[in-house]
Amino acid sequence: MANLNSARLYVVARPALDEAEIARFLDDEGTEWRRTSSAQQAEELIELAGRLCYFSFGKRQSPRDASAYIRRLVDAGHHSVLEHAAWSFVLTGVSRGFSHQMVRHRIGFSYSQLSQQYHDEREALAVVPPAIEGNPELVVTWHEAVEQARMAYRTLLDTMERATQEPLRGEQLRLVRTAARSVLPAATETKICFTANARAIRHFLAERGNLEGDEEMRVVSALLFRAMKREAPLLVPDFEERTGTDALPLVVQVPIP
């Protein structure tokens, strides 16, 4: 059994600047770009793309620093510039029910998810919702239901595998696993690799981070927000993490003075 503490987010790829190419571009254009030493590469990538739109390099560089510049882009609604910076994440320890909601985010997200057609789910974990975990009676009911489903899955697979003389392969294997998975619960643990750009991540946090009734979504939003705070804080200055009345995190969008 897993719970929401089992959710893990790994940042497996991030934007990287090519300094030689940036220097070549600035040199070819006969201009210069005063850089913000504290800015992350992803932030500078967005600053560079934004400045290109207005050619605000050299004498025309205003605002001077990355923080104020990105802030101006966001305030002006020039959000397409945020699409240049993208990260790849691996998310594990979440339920299939959650991932079904997550993949509804179509724009600026790309997904690769553990397949229940190719992967044998006999030993798959199940993620218990906190609303159930806190109540011993409910946990028993939940656990029994999950175990029953898992046993049915195993029986279905075993029976269909025994029905053939040779070990199942390829499309035959897919066929029996696809049939058997139909009894697996929405709580079944899944793993998903996703790539998302900064604009899409901000949209996700704004839409999903503060839904009191969606515990798993809030936990994942908090993991994503914390990753972004480490990776590119200038891209999420208007979000903050709070703790809900249920002690789980909330990610809230707040106006910046």
Ligand SMILES: Cc1cc2nc3c(=O)[nH]c(=O)nc-3n(C[C@H](O)[C@H](O)[C@H](O)COP(=O)(O)OP(=O)(O)OC[C@H]3O[C@@H](n4cnc5c(N)ncnc54)[C@H](O)[C@@H]3O)c2cc1C
């Ligand atoms: C509180 C809540 C309840 C929900 N309940 C349900 C439910 O009962 N049933 C259900 O099926 N889903 C439900 N959803 C999912 C929701 O409908 C969205 O599919 C999901 O949240 C992804 O949001 P999105 O479309 O903004 O994101 P994305 O798909 O990433 O799109 C990002 C933005 O791009 C623009 N965009 C994307 N596609 C189009 C388009 N075709 N035309 C015009 N503009 C577009 C929109 O501005 C959109 O906000 C719910 C979501 C929330 C937050």
